[in-house]
Amino acid sequence: MNFIWFLIVGIIAGWLAGVLVKGGGFGLIGNLVVGVVGAFIGGFLFSLLGLGSNGDLIGSIVVATIGAVVLLVIARAIKRA
Template structure:
């Protein structure tokens, strides 16, 4: 398995976990909806945390990425619900 494939799988797994956690917080969603909201949330959360200069102080990069993606996914779902 190449590094690109492995990185893509890790990114999808982080998105799925973040989408699932976001669905626990705001409710609803199937597998595809969790995956999509988590992937979009990863971009949104990563951008927001870096733009605002927020550092969580956690040493584990995987945990930090999941937290960023989950916060971003929650924001994405709430904005999508407000628009719809």
């Protein structure tokens, strides 16, 4: 069941990041990939700051979305260079 929640959080976070950064989503698979990678980035960044999501759903979505936004901003900067 945790794996299913992980996928759901990834899809939601990827979609939110796409809306915030690019203006739209990337499709189901694209959102999932961006969200899952963003979750790892967000978890890493938040652990460096000594913060966490306490394992709740909303906190996990927030952390994953912030990580996904960071991922998309870096990808956009590299693409422009």
